[in-house]
Amino acid sequence: MMEVEETNFDELYEVYACMQCGKCTGSCAVSLRSDFNIRELMRIAILGNNEDVKEHEEIWDCTSCGICTVRCPRDLKPSEVIVGLRSILVEEGEVPSTIRDALESIGNNNNPWGRPKSKRADWMKDLDVEVKNLSEGDEAEYLLYIGCTASYDTRIQKVSRAAVHVLTKLGVDFGVLGEEEPCCGSEARMMGESGLFEMLVEDNMNLFKDFGISKIITLSPHAYNTFTTDYKDYKKRLEEEGIEIPNLELDVKHYTQFLAELIEEGRLTSDMMNEFNKTVVYHDPCYLGKRNNIFKPPRKVLSIIPGINLVEFERREDRSLCCEGAGGRMWSEGTGTGERNAVIRVRDANTLNAEIITVACPFCLSTLEDGRSTAGYEESMEVKDIFEILDEVLK
Amino acid sequence: MDIIVSVRKVPDTAEADVMVEKSGKDIEKSRLTFTINEWDNYAVEEAIQLKEKYGGTVTVITVGPKDVEDILRRSLAMGADKAIRVDMEDPEDAYTLANILSAVIKNQKFDLVLFGAQSGDFNRGVTGVLVARMLGITHAAMVNGIEVLDGSIKASRELEGGLNEVYDIKLPALFTIQTGINEPRYVSISGIRKARKKPLEVLTPSDLGIGSIEPMVRLDKMYLPPPGKLAEFIGGSTEEAAAKLASILKGKGVL
Ligand code: SF4
Ligand code: SF4
Numbered sequence: 142m143m144e145v146e147e148t149n150f151d152e153l154y155e156v157y158a159c160m161q162c163g164k165c166t167g168s169c170a171v172s173l174r175s176d177f178n179i180r181e182l183m184r185i186a187i188l189g190n191n192e193d194v195k196e197h198e199e200i201w202d203c204t205s206c207g208i209c210t211v212r213c214p215r216d217l218k219p220s221e222v223i224v225g226l227r228s229i230l231v232e233e234g235e236v237p238s239t240i241r242d243a244l245e246s247i248g249n250n251n252n253p254w255g256r257p258k259s260k261r262a263d264w265m266k267d268l269d270v271e272v273k274n275l276s277e278g279d280e281a282e283y284l285l286y287i288g289c290t291a292s293y294d295t296r297i298q299k300v301s302r303a304a305v306h307v308l309t310k311l312g313v314d315f316g317v318l319g320e321e322e323p324c325c326g327s328e329a330r331m332m333g334e335s336g337l338f339e340m341l342v343e344d345n346m347n348l349f350k351d352f353g354i355s356k357i358i359t360l361s362p363h364a365y366n367t368f369t370t371d372y373k374d375y376k377k378r379l380e381e382e383g384i385e386i387p388n389l390e391l392d393v394k395h396y397t398q399f400l401a402e403l404i405e406e407g408r409l410t411s412d413m414m415n416e417f418n419k420t421v422v423y424h425d426p427c428y429l430g431k432r433n434n435i436f437k438p439p440r441k442v443l444s445i446i447p448g449i450n451l452v453e454f455e456r457r458e459d460r461s462l463c464c465e466g467a468g469g470r471m472w473s474e475g476t477g478t479g480e481r482n483a484v485i486r487v488r489d490a491n492t493l494n495a496e497i498i499t500v501a502c503p504f505c506l507s508t509l510e511d512g513r514s515t516a517g518y519e520e521s522m523e524v525k526d527i528f529e530i531l532d533e534v535l536k
Numbered sequence: 537m538d539i540i541v542s543v544r545k546v547p548d549t550a551e552a553d554v555m556v557e558k559s560g561k562d563i564e565k566s567r568l569t570f571t572i573n574e575w576d577n578y579a580v581e582e583a584i585q586l587k588e589k590y591g592g593t594v595t596v597i598t599v600g601p602k603d604v605e606d607i608l609r610r611s612l613a614m615g616a617d618k619a620i621r622v623d624m625e626d627p628e629d630a631y632t633l634a635n636i637l638s639a640v641i642k643n644q645k646f647d648l649v650l651f652g653a654q655s656g657d658f659n660r661g662v663t664g665v666l667v668a669r670m671l672g673i674t675h676a677a678m679v680n681g682i683e684v685l686d687g688s689i690k691a692s693r694e695l696e697g698g699l700n701e702v703y704d705i706k707l708p709a710l711f712t713i714q715t716g717i718n719e720p721r722y723v724s725i726s727g728i729r730k731a732r733k734k735p736l737e738v739l740t741p742s743d744l745g746i747g748s749i750e751p752m753v754r755l756d757k758m759y760l761p762p763p764g765k766l767a768e769f770i771g772g773s774t775e776e777a778a779a780k781l782a783s784i785l786k787g788k789g790v791l
Contacts (some may be wrong), residue, residue: 234614234721241722248725249548249569257552259567336725 165209170463175477205468227333252289264298273316281316303532327367362428401438416448425461426502466504483512537592575652613731629751634666668710
């Protein structure tokens with residue numbers, strides 16, 4: 142076991158500037174219903190004693206929603222400090238066994254779900270359209286990056302198939318990577334495994350280069366976020382360590398941005414769609430909204446659907462209620478008690494008389510589907526990805 | 537306490553589709569991932585926990601070509617001090633493997649030798665016990681609890697039907713470790729990188745004075761069990777299926 146060590150979090154995250162105002166805790170997605178207190182953890186980071194971190198198992202409650210970082214009046218990054226604190230536990234091997242298994246699976250199988258690599262393309266089995274595979278010599282303008290969860294989770298695989306249908310109908314020149322598609326690493330980084338994330342950045346940049354990929358459309362806001370921000374930071378970091386990373390300018394878009402652009406160009410119009418007479422509420426995913434200020438594109442796509450009755454949550458855009466699906470929470474229950482945010486969210490949707498909660502993120506889909514069945518709304522409400530609605534309405 | 541742990545790299549076949557190769561003597565390996573045998577991982581963790589409590593050293597050993605070294609590096613990152621690889625193809629015969637391993641262990645200083653209770657590929661569960669016999673030391677198989685006493689170890693063994701038996705065993709001894717004895721720690725990628733500095737010795741069979749060993753078991757043929765002819769899938773709605781099942785059971789005189 143490693144000796145008791147101290148980490149200078151000020152060098153890494155300038156934590157000495159924290160004035161302990163508590164704004165982060167006040168806005169935190171999980172503080173209300175768990176012992177998790179980000180201000181307290183900021184204090185631990187300031188004191189820098191690694192042993193203190195081990196006494197806070199609730200450190201795995203953070204969903205990495207990022208709202209604390211948006212709100213901090215000192216421009217600090219409390220959500221990143223959590224990543225740093227978690228990395229102490231990762232390096233000492235003291236992580237909950239479910240987190241351990243997810244991380245080991247990323248290392249061994251290139252996905253956190255403990256599923257074999259050889260089954261990553263299983264979602265394509267029921268496809269009734271041809272799709273190019275860029276790892277098998279096909280060429281296309283865009284890579285449609287599916288991601289681990291939408292490759293393996295049977296509910297979310299439907300979104301992947303809907304995405305292929307929609308992009309095919311719209312005449313987009315795209316392909317997928319099938320079994321060769323790698324994990325983007327976003328969740329590995331958020332769980333504090335930066336060594337694993339570095340390895341993925343190096344491998345994936347080489348893989349993109351080898352398969353001639355530079356334009357990427359992602360299903361998941363998490364992949365979008367990590368490709369557009371973390372990959373750049375880590376590329377620099379790795380190059381400083383003398384590791385050569387291909388000089389690729391990745392042009393990455395979340396699919397809602399891509400579709401909004403097609404609308405601008407007149408390639409996606411209301412005329413192409415059937416009537417959709419449903420009341421729909423859009424749930425902002427943290428990694429699209431709070432972390433990247435992408436609020437308009439998904440709303441734009443939904444708004445052109447003929448007949449749709451779009452309503453809005455009171456808590457929306459940068460105040461949207463986090464679904465608690467990220468930051469490793471898929472593999473860690475959390476210590477919180479009381480009603481989960483996802484259940485609160487579906488109840489809010491119910492008061493709005495929404496028949497559909499629509500999402501643009503695999504984790505939101507998964508947590509809200511759970512929330513819907515917990516709340517007993519199986520009959521009256523559906524949770525659908527925007528791609529699924531489009532697949533239904535496009536002629 | 538000086539502990540030696542034997543580890544093996546095996547394919548992860550828990551969820552993968554396993555297919556037999558054309559030769560009929562091996563499985564198709566190209567699309568499988570290979571990791572440390574699950575039981576061995578618990579054995580390494582147990583050794584390291586003992587070292588953390590009582591001091592001493594942990595040495596991990598394996599037999600195989602260079603590409604099995606990653607499981608040794610991983611074990612070093614977990615906290616082992618030294619690793620040894622015998623450079624040759626992993627023999628599929630447990631007797632041959634046990635001969636090689638005992639030749640390595642014989643030359644080391646040790647109080648305790650740990651093996652995984654079995655390996656996830658052939659599930660034979662005999663190599664550890666064979667090695668104990670070759671070294672002429674006491675052994676206990678399927679150990680799921682270890683308590684260190686003065687000069688001996690209290691080991692509990694998991695038996696069939698949920699029974700446990702507890703032995704007081706004098707050292708040196710060899711245990712084969714059952715899963716669940718502990719909670720293996722996570723090994724980070726940067727930990728594995730740092731462990732590159734730890735010693736990894738490579739030996740050849742001739743270094744060990746081993747000539748050719750006549751295997752006791754030869755693999756003749758490998759095949760997937762043919763689907764049972766008697767299995768019948770009952771389709772239809774729940775009511776239809778229940779009615780059909782009832783009539784079949786009645787017909788067979790069960791109901
Ligand atoms: S909001 Fe910023 S300054 Fe205030 S306690 Fe949190 S981290 Fe510190
Ligand atoms: S990222 Fe979200 S969940 Fe984590 S500490 Fe900040 S506000 Fe709380």
